[in-house]
Amino acid sequence: MTWRSPLAVVRDALSGQRAREKDLRNLVSNLPYEGLDRAKQPNRYFPGNAIKTTKYTVLLFIPMNLFEQFHRLANIYFVGLAILNFVPVVNAFQPEVALIPICVILSLTALKDAWEDFRRYQSDRKLNNTPCFIYSRREKQFMERRWKDVRVGDFVKVVCNEIVPADLLLLHTSDPASVCHIETANLDGETNLKQRRVVPSLCISDPELEPESFNSIVVCEKPDDNLNHFKCYVEKPDKEKVGAGIESLLLRGCTVRNTDHAVGFVVYAGHETKSMLNNHGPRYKRSKLERRLNTDVIFCVILLFVMCLVGAVGHFVWLQSLPSVPPYLVPHSAGLLDSPGLSGFYMFFTLIILLQVLIPISLYVSIELVKIGQIFFITNDIDLYDEETDSSMQCKALNITEDLGQIEYIFSDKTGTLTENKMVFRRCSIMGTEYPHKENAIRLTVLDEHESEEEVIFNQRPLPPRAGWTLDPEDTNPERKQHQPGSQRKSKVSGNAQRDAAFSSPLETEVIPDRKLLQQISGAECGGWQIDPYLDFFLALAICNTVVVSMATAQRQRVNWLSHSSQRNTPLDTLSNLVKRAGSFRHIFTSWQHTPKQSRTLSEDSVIEEDHFNPPVKTEGAGDTNGLQTCSLQTPSQCDKPAATSNKLSYEAESPDEAALVYAAKAYGFTLLARTHDSVTVRLPSGQDLEFEVLDTLAFDSNRKRMSILVRHPITRECVLYTKGADYAIMELLGTPYAEHFSGSQKNIASDTQHHLDCYAKEGLRTLCITKKVVCDEAYESWSVNRQRALAAMENREELIMETAVQLETNLSLLGATGVEDRLQESVPDTIVALREAGIQVWVLTGDKPETAVNIGYACRLLEEEDLVINMSCNNKRTCTSILDCTLEEVRRYNEDPRNVDTTPDISLVIDGRTLTMALASDLQDRFVDLAKRCRSVLCCRVTPLQKSWVVKVVREKLKVMTLAVGDGANDVNMIQAADIGIGISGQEGMQAVMASDFAISHFKHLKRLLLVHGHWCHTRLANMIIYFFYKNVAYVNLLFWYQFFCGFSGTAMIDYWLMIFFNLFFTSVPPIMFGIMDKDVSAEMLMGVPELYRTGQGAGEYTFSTFWVSILDAFYQSLVCFFVPYLAYQDSDIDVFTFGTPLNTISLFTILLHLSIEIKAWTLVHWVIMLGSVALYFIVTLAYSAICVTCNPPSNPYWILQSQMADPMFYLICIITTVVALLPRYMFHVLRNSISPSPLMQARHLDRLVPSSRDQWIKEWRTFRGGGHVKRSGLSTPTSPTLDTPVDIYPQSPTASDIT
């Protein structure tokens, strides 16, 4: 590098800073500057693509790590004490020795940090050295370089299945339609393919991109972390500006699929890429227990001060009382004694050093270890493992496991959480006529109830030859038939595993058409079909969506574990994993080519196989993933030839509703064949392929709650706008009736459809309205200009785009409505009932209509038939206030009604979003919360994501309760983050919820086990462990304290300091950790069987003020015994200091360990090994130390002391009696409490010991005896109070959950 003046360097640095801070960045191609030195590079201010996620550097590791660690108050405290020990007048030990514990703790933590950092360094290095292709001007082609060589302004080529190295503005793709498919699983876990398109009017015509000719300027924003937002424009040399957005950006970490290659211009690199900006690392939350713990640590500090003060005053008084200077008082070097006052003052600090262990130094480290262990067990629970998706439970927050045991309120999303979010088309209404699809309904019931009968059903159908379940055409082995039930079941399983990608489960893909409707369509086809509402309806279903079609032949190669491992890791890890696995993919494929085909079931594997073994043109009827559809599509007019091609189609939708509708359309012969950015191809029942030119897509947003697509009809050349959306969002936009010649007026259709919609909602179906609008060309032209302007705008682009969308979506003509079923997940009702029995209030917050929500509420037993359901819905604040007051009054009266005294108030509240907003206003908040508190369940409908989090926050803060939010979609993210514990369900709607959550599960039913079993265990374990830890330290340290009364409060320790350190670090540290990880008070079966047991953990739980102080008092008692029994036994004898201390140390060890044994509820082999091992370790280490250390640690000289003690029978006699006396009260207390008034947990433990059959019997009897759960009442409850139900017409700002994707 050439020399530059410092001034220039500074100036350069400053301008670099400015360039990075500027809101807009001007980027130009690097190519003209290739080979020039750095100072001449135009993009030199922007960081390169090399990433560094390590926290430390090799040289600065020690200072930086220490700096990090000293952010912990406890570490500062202990270092402070160690330093204090270097002050000669106050030191209690040799200065160096006092450093040992803190050094051990610090170095252990440093080692852990170093290891983690090293792992990060390794993954960084791997990532940085991943190969990629960068265009080089010198070589005139794309050269293989490393990721770290990529700079802003470079041209990078990405080939199929490769990971994008930096944020690229897409300039060119191999696809003739200029689109590039990407999979963003690494970023947000969404596995459906997304389309990215080349920046419009750039390089499209070129068959091969010529990067050197790129001389435009790319103007983009400052980087931000929003994955779904990007704005830039490309300024061509002729000053023409072309806008581009997120749809042209390939994000770092995405994988290119189905596209041979793509070339992009690097806009952000390295740490400025969106994926890196999103990489925040693990979440840190503080658990309730830990907050309590901190107050108790403060109590300990106070206790320590009191004890030290006692010592200091004692020392003063003792010195004062001496008549003159005794020979044992050592003057300091000047030969003078300090005054008693000063000595007492010094003694205070000496005692703080001596008794410092009272503040448990190892507690925090131990808690971390315990939580790691607990998380290990939670994630390894096979009952929380989902075979379908091959995903086990994931813990993202590492330090709130015990909060799981204290939950009092659960806020649940509905769609995808309670329900499967696997949409099944159920019914539709077209032009005011309802088509109930009875056959389809029957099929679903059968499928649902008898999964095993699937085979029978399908076998009854006239199957095309070989279109069975198996893939191998040559497979005619009769044995095969017998395997079918199993393999078929498996196929369903693996099909579901792939559901994001390919909806291959027959349940979702298959629709049996309604016979009447089929006739209508065929009738319509005979007539002029262009204006037939039926055809329009199905065309709209097929077109108006964002479903991506991927051909079976182009099916992506994906193996399950890839996507799941990515959910678990940070994006960074994922990237490195992917890189790692890219290699293994290749390996898998090549190895498969050599292995003979095994009988393989229908699964995605077979798809891969197909790709690699079969020629792209397949023989007709050879079954593939969608072979099933062949049999279900009974459309008479459908000819065989095209059917075969259409079978290979696989639809990938961001929202399951869309896919369900597309499949429904397909069932009626309207097959979506292909979708590119500007064209949609649909095959009609007649077999004719129609290619619609897509003029624009007005994407869905949660404000409009609808989406539209504007196409040019290939035959009529009309501009047609198809809109689908939530009924309330559509109904107000209806304009002209459908067609003039059509009989019946629009008004009737609208009201009929509304009627059907209401029916659908009552059935629990999700509804959508479908409309059409013909836009005249002039209107389109003028609108289009606005639209383009909006798209290129840098400021307020979103608002402008939305405005243009709203402009167009007026005067719609209603075609009809659809009802899509979202079925309840497995064992949701059981789970909800169990959670409620566990004392948890369950709230459901949904974006759905009240009718749908209430219906689902009943279905999942959130609402019971005999519940009193209060329906709150009002339009203005005043009515809202009065309703709230009335209801509250009524509920109070209801509760006070003597008839209801001994039953739980089964009141449920149903409230809609608009009322909720009013009820949550600051003045009504208290009343609302008061009301909600009295309700057993609350159902909030039509709430926005923000409202969800608001509700959670209000309840959490007003009632001071532990809250848990569970959801699966992006709309639940706010709620998940607002609650004490956020749980994400890795379901259909991508991974945002999971990413934001603390724990991720795959089904709602797992919540039961997670809370009732693991929550309970984690909580009791940790609470008991912490209490024990406090006890242990107090009991041990107090020995030293009592000794002060016999050594003139001079800070003498009668135990060798090394042994004291060992005592805390080795002899007694592992048992409590093991206790915290492995103790099991009640078996999992019992906890699941008797949910009421969960109540023990709620509120303060096991760790309360009283338990803490009782254990501290017990510690005082035990230490008194441990000190004074040996004292009385040895008094007036010739015992020396350390010979006296050794039995004390031994007794404490036994007392402390046996105390733990009383607390341990279940002794496994591990317990025995650790407990006995600790005792053995104590004796071995102490004996060895006493044998080796002759003069090593002055002033203490433990040489041969334990040996001589162990040769003395008195030692054993003293140990035995002291231990017994120390533990007797606690033991007796436990025994008497367990015998006289056993806690529910104790009773459960008794039941646990019974053989399973009689245990179940007992559980039943016990539960009825306790009156828990569901004692049914009859005749007391009144249904909805009609006075409170104010009809509501419009809901301007509440979305349907279904629409938020």
Add this chain to the structure above:
Amino acid sequence: MVKQEKEFVNRPDNTAFTQQRLPAWQPMLSAGIIIPGFVLIGLAFIGIGVALFVTSQSIQVLEVDYTGVEQSSPCFKCSDPDVKNCVCKMEFNIDSLFKGPVFFYYGLSNYFQNYRGYGVSKDPNQLSGDLDSFKVPSDSCAPYEYVGKTPIVPCGSVANSMFNDSFKLYQIVSGAKIQVTLDGKGIAWWTDYNVKYRNPSVTPLKNAFNGTVKPTFWSKPAYELDPTDPANNGFINQDFLVWMRRAALPNFRKLYRRITEGDYAKGLPAGNYSLEIAYNYPVLSFDGRKKVVLSNVSWMGGKNEFLGIAYLVIGSMCVVMSIVMLIVYAKFKFPEEE
């Protein structure tokens, strides 16, 4: 099947450990179960208690306080710190045979050998015969480290304050005094005598102490502690070793001699005895008392009734508890315990 495993990569191991299903012993602390245990423990404790108590009772102890604070005491004149080389005699009487071997202790009260500053004040390297530490004693010895610039050996407060009264015991048989042979060997810990404390390997021992001074309170240097026996001289002098092993509690006794040789090895017969005390050690500065203790020992060491009583009390408590438990059990037993 390899493929099968691939499909369920994330499936947790289904082992008893990971699923927390390890076979476990679940003790139930309830009345019914602990009764037999309590009875057994109670009886065992009562047994041990009786044995301890009986043993303790059989131990004879005789204490003679010779501090001389009371004017009537023969040692009163010696208690004045200004009086040097004072000798006083204490007479006492033994009623019945004091069974041997008799241990002769001196006892100090209110003497805080366990005072922290005091305990630190010594140099273990010096005491293990390291000649370098003779020249430069450890700082921990301060202020008993140097006199002027000359190092003190043995340095430190512990050595400096060594107990320096000496005793002679006579039986008075019809007016004549018969000296009871006191055996000063083997009164210190074997490890102290053989391992921890070593004289420098210089002969004569005196030469090793060249360039050093004796501790200020001492009347004679360390190499003259017992000129008669080189194996009991310098740092391995038994009295010195006994003193250097600091007492744990402020009221303590230290072994002075044992009566294991000569006519009195079988015990001290009944009769009158005279104790001749070379009274040197000042205790009035801390309100201390000095005494001589004669005691015989058993397997449980010296006389201590506490432990025996404690065992008896706890043993009886356990038995009473088990009766209480029986009542509790009868009233509150779990139905399934039947």
